[in-house]
Amino acid sequence: MTKIDKTDLENISLIKKELKVKNITSIKIKKGNYEIELSVSNNLPSFNANPNIALENKKVSNNLEIKSLDTKENVIKSPMVGVAYLSADPSTPPFAKVGQHVKQGDVLVLIEAMKTFNEIKATKSGIIKKVVVLNSQPVEYGDDLIIFE
Amino acid sequence: MFKKILIANRGEIALRVLRACREMGIKTVAIHSEADESAMHVKLADESVCVGPASAQSSYLNIPAIITAATITDVDAIHPGYGFLSENQRFAEIIEEHNIKFIGPKSEQIGMMGNKISAKKIMEENGVPTVPGLNEINDINDINDIKKFIEDVKLPVIIKAASGGGGKGMRIVNDFKELQKSINSAKIESKKSFNDDTVYIEKFLQNPKHIEIQILADAHGNVVILGERDCSIQRKHQKLIEESPSIILTDDEREKIGVLCRKAVKSIGYEGVGTLEFLYEDKKFYFMEMNTRLQVEHPVTEMVTGTDLVKQQILVAFGNVLNLTQENIKLQGHSIECRINAEHPETFIPSPGVITQYHQPGGLGIRIDSALYQGYRIPSHYDSMIAKLITYGENREDCIQKMIRALEEYIIIGVDTNIQLHQKIIQSDEFISGHYNINYMSRFD
Numbered sequence: 191m192t193k194i195d196k197t198d199l200e201n202i203s204l205i206k207k208e209l210k211v212k213n214i215t216s217i218k219i220k221k222g223n224y225e226i227e228l229s230v231s232n233n234l235p236s237f238n239a240n241p242n243i244a245l246e247n248k249k250v251s252n253n254l255e256i257k258s259l260d261t262k263e264n265v266i267k268s269p270m271v272g273v274a275y276l277s278a279d280p281s282t283p284p285f286a287k288v289g290q291h292v293k294q295g296d297v298l299v300l301i302e303a304m305k306t307f308n309e310i311k312a313t314k315s316g317i318i319k320k321v322v323v324l325n326s327q328p329v330e331y332g333d334d335l336i337i338f339e
Numbered sequence: 340m341f342k343k344i345l346i347a348n349r350g351e352i353a354l355r356v357l358r359a360c361r362e363m364g365i366k367t368v369a370i371h372s373e374a375d376e377s378a379m380h381v382k383l384a385d386e387s388v389c390v391g392p393a394s395a396q397s398s399y400l401n402i403p404a405i406i407t408a409a410t411i412t413d414v415d416a417i418h419p420g421y422g423f424l425s426e427n428q429r430f431a432e433i434i435e436e437h438n439i440k441f442i443g444p445k446s447e448q449i450g451m452m453g454n455k456i457s458a459k460k461i462m463e464e465n466g467v468p469t470v471p472g473l474n475e476i477n478d479i480n481d482i483n484d485i486k487k488f489i490e491d492v493k494l495p496v497i498i499k500a501a502s503g504g505g506g507k508g509m510r511i512v513n514d515f516k517e518l519q520k521s522i523n524s525a526k527i528e529s530k531k532s533f534n535d536d537t538v539y540i541e542k543f544l545q546n547p548k549h550i551e552i553q554i555l556a557d558a559h560g561n562v563v564i565l566g567e568r569d570c571s572i573q574r575k576h577q578k579l580i581e582e583s584p585s586i587i588l589t590d591d592e593r594e595k596i597g598v599l600c601r602k603a604v605k606s607i608g609y610e611g612v613g614t615l616e617f618l619y620e621d622k623k624f625y626f627m628e629m630n631t632r633l634q635v636e637h638p639v640t641e642m643v644t645g646t647d648l649v650k651q652q653i654l655v656a657f658g659n660v661l662n663l664t665q666e667n668i669k670l671q672g673h674s675i676e677c678r679i680n681a682e683h684p685e686t687f688i689p690s691p692g693v694i695t696q697y698h699q700p701g702g703l704g705i706r707i708d709s710a711l712y713q714g715y716r717i718p719s720h721y722d723s724m725i726a727k728l729i730t731y732g733e734n735r736e737d738c739i740q741k742m743i744r745a746l747e748e749y750i751i752i753g754v755d756t757n758i759q760l761h762q763k764i765i766q767s768d769e770f771i772s773g774h775y776n777i778n779y780m781s782r783f784d
Contacts, residue, residue: 270688271719279531304681304689304723 201226224261264319264338266310268329272303276325284325286336290318298336299323310335341365341415341440341657346380347405348420351708351727352633353380356418359649368412370405372398374718379710386412393720399423402430409439416440416656422722425632428453442656443611444631451607452629456501456539462615462626465603470618470625472541482519485540489515492542498522500529501537506576508532511543544625546776547618549573550585552600553640555651557661558610564597565644566670568636572764574687574780579757580764581636582675583643586735586773587619596624601665612637612652618777635678635727638708642674642731672731673738677746677765679709679726681717683755685783690755691719700748704731704741717754725756735773739765 198219206214211230218227268274276284276299286298292312299310320337323329343366346353353369357380360367369384374393381387388408391398398404400423409417417434419425419442431446443449452458459469473481473488489496498521500508508529510521522538530536553565569585570578584593600615614630637648646663655661681690697713709726711717717725728745732738746762760783769775 271691272689273719303719304691305721306689306723308688 198226202228263313264316265334266298266313266336266338268301268310268323268331268333268335270301270303270308271330272301272308272328274323274325274327274329274335275300275302275307276321276323284321286318286321288318288321292316292318301329312336314338341653343368343385343412343414343416344442344653345370345405345409345412345414345417346384346420347399347417348423348425349375349378349380349399349710349721350724351710352420352422352635354383354710355708356420356649357383359647359653363650363653365653368408368414370399370408372720374720377715379712379715388412393718395423395720402427402433405430406433406437409434410437414439416442416653418442418653419632421632421635426453426630440656442652444609444613448607448609449631452613452631454501455499455503455628456537458629459626461607462603465599465606467599467603467615467626468624470541470544470627472539474539485518486515488540489518495543495545497541497543498525498538499541500525500533500535501539502533502535503529508538544618544620546778547571547620547625548585548587548776549578549616550588550619550624551614551616551634552596553634553637553648554600554604554609554613554615555646555648555655555661555663556604556609556611556613557655558658559660560605560608561661562601562604562609563661563663563665563668564601565640565646565648565668567593567596568634568639570636571775571777572770572779573777574783578636578678579780580675580677580761580770581639582673582735582738583639584670584673592622611655612648635724636676638706638727638729639674639676642706642729643670643672644668645671672733673735674729674731675738675742675765676727676729677742677761678724679728679749679751679761680723680757681725681754682723682757684757684760687757688755689719689723691717691723692754693717694751694753696750696752698748698750699726700728700745702741702745704738705729705745706731711751725751728761739771 205228213230214228216229286292294312294315296312297309298312301308301310316338318336319339322334344360345368346356347370357367366385369381369387370390371378371381371387372391372393390404390408391401417439424430426449428446428450431441431449434441435446456474462469471492495511495513498510508525510525512518512521525538526536529538548569548571550567550569552567554562555565556562566583567585568581568583570581572580612633614634616627618625618627641648682688683690693716694711694713697711699707706729707726711725730738730741730745732741742765746758749758764770
């Protein structure tokens with residue numbers, strides 16, 4: 191379960207400001223494909239009357255769509271074909287465990303391809319939700335390796 | 340002459356050896372892994388044996404399987420190529436025990452040169468200049484010796500593993516305070532990688548060139564030098580471009596270092612081809628190590644000397660007296676080799692996969708050593724080098740022009756290659772001037 195964060199509140203106030211709405215009756219936030227739904231009481235004359243506002247409305251939703259792509263950044267994918275390893279060698283602990291907090295740039299997985307060991311690094315800081323790949327499993331280009339919360 | 344040779348390798352070098360055998364009327368046996376069933380070296384060999392699954396550890400490095408393949412196909416000799424088992428002393432020893440000829444030096448010579456400290460000692464005894472260093476660091480009591488050494492040669496110094504290779508177990512020390520820590524971590528790493536924690540300290544040269552000397556020796560004490568190669572264009576200890584001759588060496592320098600190399604190689608009764616690798620800085624040579632096998636970049640030497648090194652290797656392994664003398668070896672013209680790798684030209688991410696379209700350049704002075712063909716799938720289990728593009732010209736300018744033209748013509752579709760990277764390097768002012776050193780490639784990282 192994700193929480194409402196500052197961005198959500200900022201987005202709501204942005205919508206409020208752009209649409210000049212005041213009487214909000216209910217707010218719905220969906221985090222899956224990021225969605226914000228605002229309901230206002232019907233008797234507001236300015237809402238549908240002004241086409242500019244509708245345009246602005248569209249812009250705002252575009253912004254929100256870009257935000258929703260962010261969730262894709264939670265997945266670290268394999269940039270190459272090869273064999274994935276979860277630790278530097280069999281005797282050392284894995285680079286990344288579920289629930290572990292990692293910093294941007296930390297090594298998460300090693301992929302052996304064409305005799306070279308390639309470090310797959312965290313593209314952002316965060317908590318690891320799932321380690322999709324298994325140790326010494328062959329991976330292809332675009333396969334999911336690690337998912338962040 | 341040998342009737343049948345087993346080629347214990349894959350890719351372009353297996354093909355290179357196979358071609359020499361065919362021209363000499365010798366039958367060939369290819370070995371391959373499950374991933375290489377449709378490889379060119381398998382298709383062209385007289386016989387082939389599958390020696391294991393895709394991983395190199397269970398196939399091309401699988402000594403019992405390879406020896407069995409050699410026995411059942413009844414070969415007289417085994418050519419190891421480069422990489423894989425080519426410098427494995429135990430492999431050469433087992434082959435000797437089976438009364439099969441290992442095409443290369445005797446196993447004990449591989450051992451001697453495989454240990455960096457003993458190799459350095461042999462060179463020093465013969466007057467070959469080496470990098471100033473302390474040969475063995477056994478315990479912390481040596482710290483006073485180390486201090487004195489560092490006072491003599493000045494920082495930075497480098498700690499290296501005696502059994503090392505590929506950059507493992509190396510530490511550069513810029514500050515005396517880091518010394519003890521670096522020694523310890525180098526020891527741990529080399530114990531892990533090579534099961535030997537012996538390390539040594541050398542002066543660290545900052546901007547040297549990598550220059551290596553090609554030698555060829557028979558079993559009767561005859562040794563010839565086949566010029567040098569400048570291999571300073573390298574990234575992460577992997578060579579990328581090699582050329583022969585080196586334009587910064589004078590005839591006098593070439594002659595002097597050649598005489599010393601001949602003497603050293605003769606002193607251990609070496610037989611076969613071999614390469615003495617040097618760092619070269621401020622007009623001085625410093626011996627690094629000797630490779631007791633054929634090198635990837637041997638074609639540039641073949642082009643400028645007109646000598647087929649693989650055939651020579653087979654002839655001397657059979658026991659023939661060398662048919663060359665130092666007097667009739669003349670370096671003529673200029674040759675450059677670009678190693679074409681299946682990797683992204685900017686990110687260096689390896690790129691195995693299917694070659695959907697393939698066109699290779701041709702014309703006078705162009706040579707391609709490659710096992711590629713249209714429709715071939717490059718496996719992800721082995722090295723990313725898929726072709727060597729070699730050009731030969733009457734002088735260096737001509738050779739560079741040919742290389743620029745050939746790189747433009749070369750078409751490999753389906754995987755990423757470093758052809759564009761080669762185009763950038765070959766046309767850079769520093770490469771054209773010839774005054775580049777081993778740090779050249781750091782600008783691309």
